[in-house]
Amino acid sequence: MGANSKTSFLAISIVILSVALVPESIHMVSASPPYTWTGPTRVDQSPGLDLLPSVLQARNGTLWMAWQSSRFNQSFPKFDIFYKTRTGGLWNNPVNLTNVNLFSTGNNASPALAQFANDTVILFWSSLIGNSYKIVYEKYHVDKYGNEFWSNRIQLTSTNLNDTAPSATVARDGTLWLFWSRQNTTCTTTCTFKDQLYYKTVRNGAWSPDTKLTTNTSLNDGSSVMVGKDGILRLVWEERATAESNSQLFYNSYNGAIWGTESQVVSSSMPDAHPSIMQDRNGTIWLFWARLQGPVNQEAWAIYSKFSTNNGSTWSTESQITNDAYPVDDDNPAAIQSNTPTDKSIWVFIRSDRPNAVDFDIWALNSSPVSPVHDVKISTVAPLNCAQPCKKYPTPLKYAPVPQYANPVVNITVTVSNPGDFVESFSVTLTAMNTTSSSIGTLAGNVAIGGSTSVVFSWNTTGFKPGRYALSATVTVPIESVGNRGDDPLGVTNQVWILPLGDIDQDGLVSLIDVSVIFYDYGFSHNCGCSRWNPYADLNGNGIVDIVDAGVAARNYGITT
Numbered sequence: 001m002g003a004n005s006k007t008s009f010l011a012i013s014i015v016i017l018s019v020a021l022v023p024e025s026i027h028m029v030s031a032s033p034p035y036t037w038t039g040p041t042r043v044d045q046s047p048g049l050d051l052l053p054s055v056l057q058a059r060n061g062t063l064w065m066a067w068q069s070s071r072f073n074q075s076f077p078k079f080d081i082f083y084k085t086r087t088g089g090l091w092n093n094p095v096n097l098t099n100v101n102l103f104s105t106g107n108n109a110s111p112a113l114a115q116f117a118n119d120t121v122i123l124f125w126s127s128l129i130g131n132s133y134k135i136v137y138e139k140y141h142v143d144k145y146g147n148e149f150w151s152n153r154i155q156l157t158s159t160n161l162n163d164t165a166p167s168a169t170v171a172r173d174g175t176l177w178l179f180w181s182r183q184n185t186t187c188t189t190t191c192t193f194k195d196q197l198y199y200k201t202v203r204n205g206a207w208s209p210d211t212k213l214t215t216n217t218s219l220n221d222g223s224s225v226m227v228g229k230d231g232i233l234r235l236v237w238e239e240r241a242t243a244e245s246n247s248q249l250f251y252n253s254y255n256g257a258i259w260g261t262e263s264q265v266v267s268s269s270m271p272d273a274h275p276s277i278m279q280d281r282n283g284t285i286w287l288f289w290a291r292l293q294g295p296v297n298q299e300a301w302a303i304y305s306k307f308s309t310n311n312g313s314t315w316s317t318e319s320q321i322t323n324d325a326y327p328v329d330d331d332n333p334a335a336i337q338s339n340t341p342t343d344k345s346i347w348v349f350i351r352s353d354r355p356n357a358v359d360f361d362i363w364a365l366n367s368s369p370v371s372p373v374h375d376v377k378i379s380t381v382a383p384l385n386c387a388q389p390c391k392k393y394p395t396p397l398k399y400a401p402v403p404q405y406a407n408p409v410v411n412i413t414v415t416v417s418n419p420g421d422f423v424e425s426f427s428v429t430l431t432a433m434n435t436t437s438s439s440i441g442t443l444a445g446n447v448a449i450g451g452s453t454s455v456v457f458s459w460n461t462t463g464f465k466p467g468r469y470a471l472s473a474t475v476t477v478p479i480e481s482v483g484n485r486g487d488d489p490l491g492v493t494n495q496v497w498i499l500p501l502g503d504i505d506q507d508g509l510v511s512l513i514d515v516s517v518i519f520y521d522y523g524f525s526h527n528c529g530c531s532r533w534n535p536y537a538d539l540n541g542n543g544i545v546d547i548v549d550a551g552v553a554a555r556n557y558g559i560t561t
Contacts, residue, residue, distance in 0.1 A: 030373040031370055034316070036367070037367055039363065039364060040322065040330070040354075041363060043362045044065075046094075048073075049077060051351040052351070053334045053351070054067070057336050057338055058115055062087050063087075064083060067083075068080075078106070079107055081111050097123070105128065113168070122137055122138075124137045126165065132161060134156070134159070135157040136154060136155050138153050166180040169233070180199075183195055194217060195221050196215065197213040213235075220238075226277050228279050231255075232256075234312065235254075251264075253312070265287065270293050271291070276333045281370040281371065281419075282483065284370075290332065300325075301329040302320055303331070304321065306319065309483065328353055330363075331350065331351055335348045350364070373420050373481070374424065375420030376416055378415070378428075378489065380415040383411065384456060386404055389494050391497045392405070393499050393501060397541065398535075400535050408460055409459065412430060412495075413455075423448055428445070428475050432459060432464075437472075443457065466560075468508070501539045510560075512557075524545055540552070
């Protein structure tokens with residue numbers, strides 16, 4: 001081999017080696033919309049009316065669908081709530097959850113699925129109880145032996161007005177949000193009524209009161225709600241001035257502190273109804289809905305969509321994704337992102353009477369796979385080997401028998417997860433926050449596809465002002481989409497207490513009890529071999545409880561974290 005050949009071979013080898021060592025994420029970009037759509041395919045078929053599907057992608061990979069059906073009571077339509085699940089690419093048989101009696105006055109409508117942080121699935125619906133509809137729910141559990149069961153049915157709302165069309169979602173902090181529509185008055189055939197949106201929340205088992213959201217003079221109905229990766233709650237619903245006017249779609253959001261101003265998100269000269277809002281694996285927010293269209297006396301419902309790649313700041317143009325000819329109707333869309341190893345498509349479940357406009361069944365459209373994507377997130381931030389809240393003194397106590405009080409350093413673990421499709425190189429910054437913010441530092445790492453990696457920060461709390469400190473971590477992968485950056489930061493409150501010197505009992509306050517202990521133990525030293533020696537009263541670490549310690553405690557009297 002000649003010199004030039006050797007040089008060329010060496011150069012090629014270096015290039016190949018360099019490419020191999022560069023993180024995979026540098027070379028590949030994420031999938032992005034628009035996607036192609038296939039279907040619809042029939043998901044459930046039966047005599048009678050099947051409508052208003054609700055869907056949930058459970059964390060264990062199971063896809064849930066619940067809907068309203070009159071298959072057992074067709075002559076005088078009485079509706080039951082059915083559900084079925086899809087695991088390993090196969091749907092199970094439908095299950096009737098309500099089993100309404102044909103001769104009773106009961107009826108059921110509008111299911112809504114959600115899943116708590118502990119993986120419990122909850123199913124809401126509107127049930128006719130007495131003379132009006134109420135919101136009820138049941139919870140689905142799997143015990144430690146693998147037995148599956150539903151809880152007793154709970155009536156959640158109590159009113160003589162009709163509560164209908166629930167929608168639900170769970171926020172990152174574990175709070176479940178439930179929305180529904182309530183008539184503002186009982187109504188006969190001669191009166192005019194208005195529907196307003198209401199909501200309530202539950203966290204740690206405690207439900208909030210019913211709260212009215214809309215206060216206009218319109219009919220507000222058919223809401224759909226989601227919480228994005230950025231923690232923002234987004235709500236879309238249909239609104240119409242009168243029962244005879246066209247419904248239009250409106251939008252509002254809640255940032256954790258205040259609601260925004262409602263705005264119209266879809267505009268047309270025809271009725272738009274039944275919105276469904278969701279976020280895909282690449283952080284794109286999607287809105288699906290049904291629109292009535294066609295020439296006079298030949299109108300039919302079709303499914304439309306639009307999307308936003310910047311968290312709703314701007315939206316794409318509308319796209320029609322079903323195109324059945326009159327008289328076939330496609331409506332009631334309910335969309336979800338599937339996220340199993342073999343299925344990463346968006347599912348849009350609809351009610352359709354295709355192919356011959358005779359009977360409504362549940363069908364589904366599928367997008368092309370939303371893959372590959374770049375996606376990392378902070379999953380946990382917590383002190384390491386220190387009970388929360390982790391308590392420290394601004395000056396370590398030399399003779400403290402508990403190590404955390406003798407050492408001013410708090411080790412903090414930050415865990416980075418990778419639900420995306422690339423091995424990622426990342427950097428993490430950690431900040432401690434009280435009345436001001438203090439940077440603890442930045443660390444780098446790598447995380448495998450579908451895996452998680454922990455990095456450990458060491459925070460020396462010496463000299464920090466007494467207080468209760470929150471921690472905020474942010475992971476950075478520059479190639480992530482705007483939508484997928486929403487869960488890159490994670491803040492946790494009340495993680496570290498820096499105690500004022502003189503807080504003998506570590507309750508966060510220098511109280512009369514603490515000062516009394518210091519005076520009681522005054523003059524006793526660490527080598528006295530007696531019970532009156534208290535290492536937490538030796539504030540300056542000289543081995544004796546003396547006048548300096550008493551002075552520090554007196555100066556800090558009343559200071560609280």
